[in-house]
Amino acid sequence: MAVPGSCLPGQTPSRDIPAPSGAPRLPPGNYSSTPGGTVFGTTPGGTRIIYDRKFLMECRNSPVAKTPPCDLPDIPGVTSPNVEELKIENNHVHNYEEKVGAGEEAQFDMDI
Amino acid sequence: MNNKFDALKDDDSGDHDQNEENSTQKDGEKEKNDRDKPQGSTKRKAVVPGPAEHPLQYNYTFWYSRRTPGRPTSSQSYEQNIKQIGTFASVEQFWRFYSHMVRPGDLTGHSDFHLFKEGIKPMWEDDANKNGGKWIIRLRKGLASRCWENLILAMLGEQFMVGEEICGAVVSVRFQEDIISIWNKTASDQATTARIRDTLRRVLNLPPNTIMEYKTHTDSIKAWEEFHGLVNSSGR
Numbered sequence: 001m002a003v004p005g006s007c008l009p010g011q012t013p014s015r016d017i018p019a020p021s022g023a024p025r026l027p028p029g030n031y032s033s034t035p036g037g038t039v040f041g042t043t044p045g046g047t048r049i050i051y052d053r054k055f056l057m058e059c060r061n062s063p064v065a066k067t068p069p070c071d072l073p074d075i076p077g078v079t080s081p082n083v084e085e086l087k088i089e090n091n092h093v094h095n096y097e098e099k100v101g102a103g104e105e106a107q108f109d110m111d112i
Numbered sequence: 113m114n115n116k117f118d119a120l121k122d123d124d125s126g127d128h129d130q131n132e133e134n135s136t137q138k139d140g141e142k143e144k145n146d147r148d149k150p151q152g153s154t155k156r157k158a159v160v161p162g163p164a165e166h167p168l169q170y171n172y173t174f175w176y177s178r179r180t181p182g183r184p185t186s187s188q189s190y191e192q193n194i195k196q197i198g199t200f201a202s203v204e205q206f207w208r209f210y211s212h213m214v215r216p217g218d219l220t221g222h223s224d225f226h227l228f229k230e231g232i233k234p235m236w237e238d239d240a241n242k243n244g245g246k247w248i249i250r251l252r253k254g255l256a257s258r259c260w261e262n263l264i265l266a267m268l269g270e271q272f273m274v275g276e277e278i279c280g281a282v283v284s285v286r287f288q289e290d291i292i293s294i295w296n297k298t299a300s301d302q303a304t305t306a307r308i309r310d311t312l313r314r315v316l317n318l319p320p321n322t323i324m325e326y327k328t329h330t331d332s333i334k335a336w337e338e339f340h341g342l343v344n345s346s347g348r
Contacts (some may be wrong), residue, residue, distance in 0.1 A: 013209055015167055016160060049169040051269035053262065053315070059166060065207035072212055077220060078176050079197060079262055081212050 127225055142202075160231070161262030162201035169270050171230035173199040175208055179222040184267040190235060199230050199244070206268060216283045216290065219281050227264050228295075236329040240279050245299035245328035247308055249292050249318070256290035263292055274304045299328040310316035 059065055072079055118150060161167040173196035177190075197213065200206045216225055226234035235241065251259055260283040272278055272294075279295040305326055312324065 007189065009236075048270045049167060050271070051166070051203065052271070053265045053269065056206075056265050056269055059203040060207045060211070062204055064165065064335040066211065067208060068212040069200075069205070069208045071198055072209065073195065073197060075176060075197070077214065078223075084192060 142326035159199045159201045159205070162204065165202035165204040167202050168206070169198075171201045171215055171229055172206070172268065173197075173228035173230050173283055174213070175224075175228065175234050177224045192315070194226075194234070194314060203268070210246060214259045216285055217232070217254065219285045222286065224282055224284045225260070226282050227267070230277075232279050234280055234282065234295075236333055238279075239345055240328055243299060243329075244279060244295055244297045245305070245314055245326055246282075246293040246295040247305070247312060248325045248327055249312070249316070249322065250288045251292065253288070253290065256285065257291065259283075259292050261316050263294065263312070266311065267294065268306075271311055271315055274307050277301070277304045278308070295329075299326075299330070 073078075124143060159171055175194055176197055178196040180192060196207050200209055213225075216223075219225075228234050229240075232238055232240040249259070260281075263281050263283075266272065266280055274296065277296045277298060279297055281292065281294045282295070284291040294308060294312065295302060298304060309324055309326070312318070313322075316326075
């Protein structure tokens with residue numbers, strides 16, 4: 001079944017290179033260069049885009065990752081376009097979990 | 113009430129696509145009318161990674177469902193309860209959604225987040241799911257947010273190494289426990305299901321005694337039908 005945007009095995013995992021627009025360009029992504037970060041792994045199914053948890057968590061801090069999507073539906077109690085409100089809530093939950101998950105804190109420290 | 117995923121069975125099989133489009137359209141109407149809704153079409157623009165973003169192997173769609181309190185499950189179709197939150201194509205786009213969604217541990221009531229590859233509906237009957245199944249892990253309260261995050265990061269980062277087999281992941285917030293599950297395409301492929309199980313243990317850092325259950329969607333459908341009395345018990 002064809003999944004839109006997917007890379008099928010045996011095909012070059014190519015994607016359209018987004019054309020630079022009027023927006024200021026950020027430096028290119030750290031493909032294959034960040035320690036512990038992005039890896040393009042080769043598996044029996046072909047080359048796949050593999051990221052480990054640490055790298056994904058680091059991407060959370062990039063400026064572009066912090067603005068809410070323009071089409072985010074407003075579902076009360078589930079989504080919120082208000083960044084600050086949720087940040088506070090997330091921190092609260094995070095702290096709570098650290099207390100509960102004794103001995104496991106280190107793994108779940110956020111990089112914020 | 114155990115892990116029935118009751119809402120996941122749709123009575124009106126056959127016209128999913130239409131229902132899906134309609135309900136999605138309704139839910140997103142406000143935003144979409146303001147923005148880039150193509151005229152005369154319910155199709156959205158293809159989601160692509162932005163400049164300098166880190167592309168994912170697949171596009172994924174976040175969904176949210178909640179059982180309406182006070183009504184029997186059997187009278188509610190899946191489409192009435194599920195909302196598409198949005199689709200993303202890059203790591204950065206994922207965080208834009210995730211950072212503006214509450215964490216599962218803060219959801220109230222009988223709620224689920226679903227994260228599925230774009231084009232696969234979080235339903236047993238979808239072509240990608242109909243021969244599949246899921247690994248289920250029941251979690252005591254307080255663990256769901258952390259486990260869900262680790263689960264979906266592993267999925268987005270292609271940590272499972274099972275080719276095209278992964279369909280999506282679900283976190284289900286229930287009264288006394290929470291449940292996370294990961295769905296794959298081929299329930300009969302034991303090498304794949306074993307690999308998914310082992311990866312789950314690794315990425316979730318589960319205690320060795322954690323019980324993990326594999327359930328085929330065929331069994332889920334049967335259980336749902338029996339639970340709702342849709343099968344004549346004398347015939348079994």
